[in-house]
Amino acid sequence: MTTAWSVSANGHPSPPEPGLTADDVVVRAERIAATLVDRQAETEQRGYYALDTHNEFLGAGLYRLLVPRRYGGYEFGLDTSVRVVSALARGCPSTAWMYAFGATHALAAATLFDEAAQDELFAGGDFICPATVAPVGFAERAEDGGWIVDGVHGYCSGSPYATYFIGHTLVAGEEGEPPAPMMFAVPRAQWTRLDDWGAQLGLKGSGSHSIAIEKVHVPEHRALPGTHLGLTSVADGTPGRELHGNPLYGGGVLSSLQFQLGALAVGMATGALDAYADLMRSRSTTFPPITLRAENPDFQTHYGEAAGRIAAAAAALHDAVRQWDTAARRGPQACTRELDLRLSTISREAIRLSWSAVSEHLFPTAGSSAVRAGARIERVWRDMSTQHSHAGVSVFLATVANRQLAELVFDVAG
Template sequence: MIAEMRGQRPNPTISAISPPEPDLTPDQMIARADGMRDLLRERQAAAEAAGNISQETNQAMVDAGFYRVIQPRTFGGYGFDLPTYVRLVTAVARGCPETAWVLSLVLGHVHQLATYSLEAQIEAYGETGDFRAPEVAAPQGRGIPVPGGFSVTGAWDYASGCAHATHILLTFLVTDPQSGATTMRMGLFHRSEYEIVRNWEVIGMQGTGSDRVVMTDVFVPDYRAKPYPPFDAVPPAEAYAESPLFYGPARPFIVTESASVIVGAAEGALDLYEESFRARKATGPTGAPRQELAEYQLNYGRCRALVDTARAALLQTATDYMEIARRTHETGQPCSEEVFRRLTLVILQSIHLAHEAVDIIFRTAGTAASKKDAMLGRYWRNVGVLRGHLAHQSDSASINYGRTHFGQPPVGIA
């Protein structure tokens, strides 16, 4: 049944929320992520078997402040920049790509929240600033206009991190009863308003809990259901005066969320590759340790260069992103389509490089990497699944960059 509206719309007056550790620095946060690496590696198999990261792992990231890394300080976050975000997510992914995927997407959706009404944001962050929200951008639900908002029913697949959320962002279709026109809205819902149906069964990234969420006749008020995509929307200035990151273009940010996981996973695979060299001898006449043989040294060097270049490209685009965002914040002039598409292409190239490195690692590591419980095989499967994500299709992205550069409208999916 449709929930009754309680009281009036939220008071738009902002009461600043202090972060849990006001003096925490970016380097201290990254050091915490590095310190969790061994534990995350130990928990990989359990997460894959369970189809989700554990409550203990999630709580450890909450306690470490990871979910608040870029969240505005006004709303209880640390307000760090995008390069810090990249460093954090890659550090976690190095220990467990599935854990990093949950972290990266769930924390990254504060960027989406920033263009909701101020009332909705104050309500979502609450008194403590604890906000964790998956998002499903594909409109897999319907909204019926009712007084004050919409009654929403639907089933949304691929809701990564939905079991560890405080809220969720879901897109639904709305048909105007007079004109018959159909538009999209993205609703902001509380964790109590959806149920989870376990249907995530894949060969890689199984531990992300990317299950289906369902709801029936859930009321969402107008102020928590923004038009989607939010063309030309900007954050409320009174809450984001000191948060330029949120004035940057959406698409490069979205691709950075997943690219950070893939690059970090490649670093984790390279760690295992090196460990195997030090622990194993080559088969055949030489019987020498792998680390002493030229062919293994060559492959390690190639992969080291690929991973380091992927990381460097990703960090540089994050730095460029911040410069663009600050300029938009100061001048009000949005980033041009050509510039944000070009930035996205570099991010996608970092994914190519990381994927190439992991593929070389897997096919030269030996048969042991193919065992069902092999950690290196898990990294390879995880990166392979992520490489196929719709957002990572660089061919269509390259076509549309070229079309934009030469004055033609984009086509297709990217």
């Protein structure tokens, strides 16, 4: 881990580069992303990005973007995070996915947990924490008031270099009541990463391994009712807003996480568009009149249609982030569940627009030789197909979010 060597006036550690700007880290992400394009096969084979890539992320400050300044982070905001994730996904979708769902959970952790928990979670400055939302097993009460958790949690993207893990389990309800979900955080030393990732259709290098936890004690301050998908309301304020004095840690958690899925889709589709542009510059049409594809009206149309959809997706996503930030600055009362859901649906549409650009225009017209196994457009198609199997996309955003939004608008019981 990188170390914050200096201490600020209030006694908190300073970030490693106090003068670093948001634009600086985006440029660094773009530079790193350019080197990842030719390493995608090895990343898929390994199942996660290489140690030297991890060290580059450390040196570039990418694991501190959303970490509070109190702990040596940069507090750059959601807009910076979305730009960095999209930049990385343009180079290597697997690497970006693993990075995004390791590093960006810093925002949820800094929003929902109290000071005692955050002092532990962010003690190292750099924060990498996979999180899952599906409850596993039942937690038992410990004698000291904490909890004993146990079970195997699947799809823990970001686990290979993680510092913590946020999972969910069930706790018994009151008499006659169903069990309720509970979120908890455990440090890396208390769980085991299983070697069970890489056989999927796409995102083979996303480090989405399972995590095994064997009867681990979780102190009360690292366990919260509900889930990190925003079922815990932020409209009455959050521990993070109070602790850090920054509205960044007071906005809707659900939409902030869904924005990462949108950013990944925009970045992946942009990478496919890059590859398609290379084909247009270097390959000729199959049927007369024989010209470069770049000079052919049909290929021009497909390129323009795809470019427009991707640009629209990016614009919608960035405006959703702007709306999120505006609401957070207005105060807790503006950060309603309805807004959280509405902004999440914008991210869903960004995913749909990006996918349609690839599936309807780039992949079908690239040519069979350009979509053979391992080709860049073929890999993006696989990775984006796999994104659609993610429960957050195929289930929550596609169905649950719609219903919950309508229930709130029309004030009907779900």
